[in-house]
Amino acid sequence: MTSFSSLKVKKFREEDLYLFLIAIYSILFLDKPRHAVVNEAVEQMKTQNPKLVAMTNGILRNILREEDLEERIYGKMDLLPALEKKYGYPVETIKLFLQELGPEKTDELLASSKEAPRLDFLILGDEAKALDMLEKEGHEFVPLPLERAYQMIKTAKSLDQIEAYKQGQVYFQSFASQKVAFLIPQGKNLLDLCGSPGGKSFALLAKDPQREITICDVSEDKIDRINENIHRLNLSLDVQKWDALIENPQWFESFSSVLLDAPCSGTGVLHRQRGESKVKDLSDIIELIHQQRQMLDQAAKYVEEGGFLIYSTCSILKSENENQVDYFLKAHEEFKLVDLGPSLEESFYKTFPGKGEDGFFACLMEKKKV
Ligand SMILES: C[S@@+](CC[C@H](N)C(=O)[O-])C[C@H]1O[C@@H](n2cnc3c(N)ncnc32)[C@H](O)[C@@H]1O
Known part of the structure; x- marks a missing residue:
């Protein structure tokens, strides 16, 4: 002033x-x-x-x-109070980000958290019919560089009033999240261990309708959300309430792919959390890291020889991503990291949040044949 x-x-x-x-x-x-x-x-x-x-x-x-x-x-001002004043996050949270990301990336992350999330969707069923329905209702959208993926530019309706949504033709899901499903190699079946509300399994079924999918989550209300979506989308999946921290011998070596889309800090999707972070300080991250490792250890048992474990998070913190993969590969010599192709850095699929897009991490690990 x-x-x-x-x-x-x-x-x-x-x-x-x-x-x-x-x-x-x-x-x-x-x-x-x-x-x-x-x-x-x-x-x-x-x-x-x-x-x-x-x-x-x-x-x-x-x-x-x-x-x-x-x-x-x-x-x-000093960096910490300046970031606190500028973005309104608690000092402890900012300290955590600074420790993991350094000053520039922390500033970029916090700035992205104030942006409006982008509205992307996936088309299930007949693509031409769904697009026609959306056009007739007056929605404006553009295709994204992935099969059946689109971005909504303008809509005058609330999402649950969109006819193509009501009729199960579209599922709203970020592009970065849909892309994880595209990393899953071909195979007979899939176990989606932390599956609710079901987005990645649905994206996989959109490209591979024959896949047999077992989808789980830990609580009744999360299972209800999966079932509501399955019903609306007219899909068929085996839904089971299960805690991914607990061993299930019935699943040993039974799946060509296991997806562990783990509970995480959500630091890649702060812009969807109304300016708040799920993690407040280091103790929250330590607890998550511990859980993610336990879940990875369980997930490894369910992959058949020659099958794949896909680990993903909507976090951009190394401690939940690259460091977890490091831990896992050291503890499980029966797995090796799969090269995702020349365009993806260090075998990892990584996006940083910005312009309303989500930050994501994913990688693919193959169980060696003995
Ligand atoms: C990142 S979300 C999954 C999103 C989902 N894969 C999708 O694409 O729609 C993580 C999920 O893990 C679930 N979860 C947390 N702890 C769990 C546990 N111990 N066992 C199974 N699921 C758990 C949460 O309820 C949450 O639905």
């Missing part, structure tokens, strides 16, 4: 000062259009203190014109 006004702060009446501070806060931290914030503040000042209308307009528009506004405000 002091850098943009020649009048000393203490000369303002308290209520006028608050009006300025609220407007400046809205410009900096809220998703509202910045010019609308200025107009609202000017209108409010007209009723509150008409003598300050021109000054309100002038100060706030000067702030809008400032090209390196963020640098001017945060540049002189």
